[in-house]
Amino acid sequence: MKYDVVIIGGGMAGLMSSIYMAEQGFKTAVVSKGDPVCSISTGCIDVAGDFTGIPENHPYGRAGEDKIRLSLDYFKKLMEKEGLPYIGEFLQNRFIYTSIASRRATSMVPLSMAEAHEAKKGSIHIISFKGMKDFFPGYFKGEENNQNISIFDAGSKTTIGIATSFDDLTFREKFFNWIGDQTIDADVIAVPAVLGTKNPQAIIDEIEKISGKKIFEIPTLPPSMPGLRLFRTLKRAASQRGVDLFWGNAISDYTEEKGQIQSLIIDQPGRPTIVESRSFILATGSFVSGGLFAEKTSVRETVFDLNVSIPEGEQRLNDSFFDPGHPLGRAGIAVDEKYKPVNSIMKNLFIGGSILENSQIMKYQCGHGMAIVTGLESAKSCEEYLK
Amino acid sequence: MRESYEHCIRCTICVENCPVFKVNPEYPGPKQAGPDAMRFRMEGEKKVDKWINMCTQCRRCEQVCPHDVKPASLILKSQIEYARANGSAPTQVMFSNFHFISHLASFFAPIANLATSMTIVKKMMKIIGLRDDIPFPRFSFKTMQRKKVKPQPGIRKAVFFHGCYLNGNAPDTGRDIVQLMQDMGVEVIIPPQVCCGLPALGNGNEKKAISFAKKNAAVFAEKVNEGYDILYSCTSCGHTLVHSYPELVGEEGKLIADNSWNIYEYMEKLIDENQLKLPEGKMEKTIAYHIPCHLKGTGKPYPVINIFKSIPGVKLHIMDENCCGFSGSYGFKKKNKETTDKLGRIAANALLEVNPDVIISDCGACRMQIENFTDVRICDPADILKESFQ
Structure with missing residues (x-):
C-alpha cells in the first residue's frame, strides 16, 4: 500500500x-x-512564557501571530469534538498549581484545571489519597498554616492505580459518600489529577454538587493522567x-x-x-x-x-x-x-x-x-x- | 539485553501502559520489575523477586518504550531464573505441558469435558492452584489434525500453524479459517505440529519451550524451503513464531520469523499484489473489535480492519487500549484471580460502551475471558467474515 x-x-x-x-x-x-x-x-498547552521575548528566527517567527492563533483554535475545536475540552486564549496565560504547590503559567488547560487560575494558596482545601506517591499536601500549607487537608484511602498509592479505580462506578460512589462527610470551609477544592483515566468532568460535576465548591486538578509527576x-x-x-x-x-x-x-x-x-x-x-x-x-x-x-x-x-x-x-x-x-x-x-x-x-x-x-x-x-x- | 536496560531514562511510559500495574498495587510495574531490578540480578545473587510472576507478558511495555528497552523480555528472563532457583509450581508444570494435556483431553473429549465440570475435579484443580469459578475450555475430539480440510490447488501455497487452542478447543473455527483462505485461492496444508512454546516460556520452562520450538521449526522450515508461506491466526502463537523463535532456535527460527504471516496481513498483501479479490460481502452489524495484546505487539496496523471496511453495512469499533487480563494460563491461576477479573471487567465495559451486536477478537483466550463478563455474542473475525460473504 x-x-x-x-x-x-x-x-x-x-x-x-x-x-x-x-x-x-x-x-x-x-x-x-x-x-x-x-x-x-x-x-x-504551553504556548509561550512571554511571547514578546521570542526572537524572529524562532519557528513562531516564521508562522506569525495569525497562523499561531488559527492552529490553536483548530486544536481547541478538535479537543472539544473528541470530548476532552480545553480552555485558554493565545497571549493570555493562565495559572495552574504544580504538585510542589508553586503556581505556573501556561496557555491552555483541560477544563479540570480551569479553576486553579483564580485560586489563592491558603484558601484551598486539598483532597489527597492515603500514601500517594510523589504528592505531598503539606506543601500547600499557607503562611498562616491554615490549609485544610482531607485524605481518602483509595487502596492504591499510584496515580495510575487511583485513576483506574475512579473509572469504576462503585468506587466513585464510595468516594462521593466520603466527600459528603467532609467539612470544607475553603472556597475551592484541589485534588491531584487522578479523577479517572478519561475526561474527569462527570466526577468533577458530582463533587461540586455534593460540596457546593469549585474544584480543580493538580497535574502530578509522571505517570501523569492529564x-x-x-x-x-x-x-x-x-x-x-x-x-x-x-x-x-x-x-x-x-x-x-x-x-x-x-x-x-x-x-x-x-x-x-x-x-x-x-x-x-x-x-x-x-x-x-x-x-x-x-x-x-x-x-x-x-x-x-x-x-x-x-x-x-x-x-x-x-x-x-x-x-x-x-x-x-x-x-x-x-x-x-x-x-x-x-x-x-x-x-x-x-x-x-x-x-x-x-x-x-x-x-x-x-x-x-x-x-x-x-x-x-x-x-x-x-x-x-x-x- | 544489558545494553538495552541501560538505555532506560525512567520516564515511566511503560508504567502508564502496564495493565497489571493499574489494578494490582502489589506489582511494582515494568520499570521496577524490568530495568530497575536488573542491578540486583547479578550472577550468584539470590533470586528474591517473587512478584516477578505477576507480569502477564502482554508486552505492551515493549511497544511503547521510546528508548528500545525491553522490560517484558527482562522480566521473562527473571521469571525463568526464578523458576529455576525456586522450582516450578504445579500449575506451571501443568501449563508448560499444555500441549500434551490438550492432546489427551481432545482424545477423551467427552470424558474430559465432563470431568472438568465435576465438583470433585474442580476441588482437585483448586488444590493445585487453579481457579474453580470459571469454566475450563471445552475440548473437541475432531481436532484440526484429526479432521483436516482437504487442500485445494491455488495460486499460492501455505502451511497453517493452528496452535493448541484452535486445534483442540475451536477446530471448527480453525477449519473455517483454512477454508476461507482456500476459497480465496491459497492452497493450505496443515502439517503435524506441537505447541508454539509460549505457555512453557510463560511458566518458567525455557527448556521445554526450546524443545517445542525446535520441533516446529524443523517441520515448517522444510516447507518454507519448498516455497510455502507460514500462516497463523492465533496472535499469541504468531507473536511467538516471529518474536521468540529466532532466539529459541537460531537460524531456522529466523527463517520461521521472516516467513510467518497473520492470515489477514497475508490477504491484504495478496490484494495489494492483485492476486486476490475479496468476495462481495454484506452485513448490517456494529462490531466491537477487541485487539489482543500480542496483535498490538506486532507494531503494525491491524490488517483485518481494511477487510471489514470494504464490507458495506459494517460499523467497526477498534478497541486496543485494554488488555483482557487473561493472558493464557495466567488467568486460570487462583492467585491471579483478582487482577484478571478487574482487567476483564474494564475491557468488557469498554467494548459494551459502543453497544455492539457482536464482539470479535483473534485470540481464543481473550474471547474466553470477555465471555465471562457479557452476554453479547463473541467470536473470531473469521466467523463474521464467513457470514458476511455468504
Missing part, C-alpha cells in the same frame, strides 16, 4: 499533522518508535480518522530516488516493514525523544541524517546543562518558509515540531504550543505539495 503522507513521530506535532492530513482526505500513516513525551506531560488523557485522545482521534499506526519499532533505513524519499524501512522481529509514501513529515522531536542525538563533537538527526544546525564552537561546550537557555537547545533542522529542510535535496520531506532549529522550548516555554503550530503548518505545506 502506498500512502499520500507518512508522518514520522507520534507526539504532539506528529499526531496533529496526521489528524489534519487525514481530515483533508489523504491516505495517512504515522510511524512512531514508542509513546511520546506528551503522554507523561502535564497535559497543559498527559495520558491528552495523548490517548489524540491517538484515538487519528485512528478514527483512518490514520494507520506503525507503533513500537524504529526506522532503520529509507530509500530515495532523484531527491524523493520513496519508502521507510522499519526494522522489527521477522520481516522488516516497508512503508511507501508520496511525502513525509519528520516530527521526531529533539534530544529527549531521540530525533536528535548528541555526539561528542556534533549533533546527528537520527532518521535521514539531515544537516543539523548547531551553535558554533565554545557556545556548544557551555557546561551549564540545566540552563534553560543552553545553546544546544537551538540545535535543530533549518527549514525554508515551506517547512522543507534547507541543505537537503529531499523534495518531498517536511519538518515539524521541536526538531526545528532555534525552538528552545525550555527557554521560551513553548513545547506543546509550538508542536501544534508547526505540526499543522508543516502539514499544510505538505498538502499544497501533494495537490
